[in-house]
Amino acid sequence: MKHTDSRVINIDKLTYAANLDALDAVRENERHYLAQADICDPVALQTLFAKYQPNAVMHLAAESHVDRSISGPADFIATNIVGTYTLLEASRHYWQTLPDSQRKAFRFHHVSTDEVYGDLLPEAPAFIETTPYAPSSPYSASKASSDHLVRAWHRTYNLPVVVTNCSNNYGPWQHQEKLIPLMISQALAGKPLPVYGNGQQQRDWLYVEDHARALHCVLTSGRVGETYNIGGSNEHANIDVVNEICVMLDELAPRTTGSYAEQIAFVTDRPGHDLRYAIDHQKITHELGWRPRESFSSGLRKTVEWALCRHEQP
Ligand SMILES: Cc1cn([C@H]2C[C@H](O)[C@@H](COP(=O)(O)OP(=O)(O)O[C@H]3O[C@H](C)C(=O)[C@H](O)[C@H]3O)O2)c(=O)[nH]c1=O
Numbered sequence: 001m002k003h004t005d006s007r008v009i010n011i012d013k014l015t016y017a018a019n020l021d022a023l024d025a026v027r028e029n030e031r032h033y034l035a036q037a038d039i040c041d042p043v044a045l046q047t048l049f050a051k052y053q054p055n056a057v058m059h060l061a062a063e064s065h066v067d068r069s070i071s072g073p074a075d076f077i078a079t080n081i082v083g084t085y086t087l088l089e090a091s092r093h094y095w096q097t098l099p100d101s102q103r104k105a106f107r108f109h110h111v112s113t114d115e116v117y118g119d120l121l122p123e124a125p126a127f128i129e130t131t132p133y134a135p136s137s138p139y140s141a142s143k144a145s146s147d148h149l150v151r152a153w154h155r156t157y158n159l160p161v162v163v164t165n166c167s168n169n170y171g172p173w174q175h176q177e178k179l180i181p182l183m184i185s186q187a188l189a190g191k192p193l194p195v196y197g198n199g200q201q202q203r204d205w206l207y208v209e210d211h212a213r214a215l216h217c218v219l220t221s222g223r224v225g226e227t228y229n230i231g232g233s234n235e236h237a238n239i240d241v242v243n244e245i246c247v248m249l250d251e252l253a254p255r256t257t258g259s260y261a262e263q264i265a266f267v268t269d270r271p272g273h274d275l276r277y278a279i280d281h282q283k284i285t286h287e288l289g290w291r292p293r294e295s296f297s298s299g300l301r302k303t304v305e306w307a308l309c310r311h312e313q314p
Pocket residue numbers: 007063064065066067112113114115166167168169177178179180182194195196197201202203238270
């Protein structure tokens with residue numbers, strides 16, 4: 001696994017979650033631990049299970065960037081499919097050794113993506129948990145495959161799993177390859193802001209702390225064997241997101257002349273680019289009482305302000 005990343009926590013850098021009360025609670029008070037080993041290494045995983053004796057595994061480790069999956073799909077197959085299989089097997093063998101009461105309480109929480117549902121037409125209803133899978137990219141196909149493996153381990157071996165599928169995350173500490181951090185850093189460096197195609201593709205934006213709360217909620221209260229969609233109720237076209245970033249930067253860190261929007265450059269589209277994703281999160285809201293708290297403009301402002309602090313004090 002060359003490049004481990006995840007949409008909420010970078011497994012190798014727990015700092016990403018350090019300020020998230022929910023995940024601190026998961027880690028420290030409730031004796032759940034996050035897998036930190038290479039998930040493709042069964043021996044490392046066995047050592048980790050023996051050391052921590054976890055009562056849950058929250059599986060966030062993944063190759064996550066669609067563009068990378070197009071230029072080099074092999075790592076996605078290795079990490080997302082074989083890695084998930086390896087982690088499932090390590091979890092199953094460990095789980096089988098637990099006494100009855102702990103076996104019942106154990107959870108394998110698989111964190112996945114709305115991209116498994118594929119491309120959504122402009123007027124189509126948002127994805128629900130039973131929307132048929134139709135992944136478009138090597139990335140989303142690998143995540144779809146991992147979702148199926150997790151459900152199979154539940155059905156065949158009774159491993160107590162829960163699955164969540166989330167929309168586009170954003171917020172502090174996100175990997176620089178993703179749209180929002182990339183646009184902020186390119187803008188501040190005076191470089192072009194590369195918008196793929198016509199920029200009319202729509203994504204639903206989920207603030208990282210909202211996602212972390214949702215994960216905690218599903219891990220602790222979700223029904224075994226169930227899937228929960230998690231979204232931010234914030235659907236926006238990419239070009240509108242980029243323009244909003246430019247407006248915030250014009251206010252908070254103005255250029256000497258003109259606007260950051262002048263740096264926008266429309267570039268060749270991503271192959272197989274999905275036009276729209278949208279999440280219906282009614283199930284988790286009705287069953288578990290979770291809903292997103294952050295509006296897109298407040299979340300984006302926090303993200304831009306955080307990036308500006310980092311830019312001033314590298
Ligand atoms: C990097 C970049 C992206 N884009 C477009 C492509 C997408 O339509 C949108 C967001 O792209 P990004 O690569 O940040 O995210 P997605 O491809 O939507 O996928 C992300 O959200 C889902 C849920 C995951 O599951 C993925 O793991 C996560 O990477 O902006 C551009 O126009 N220019 C750019 O330079």
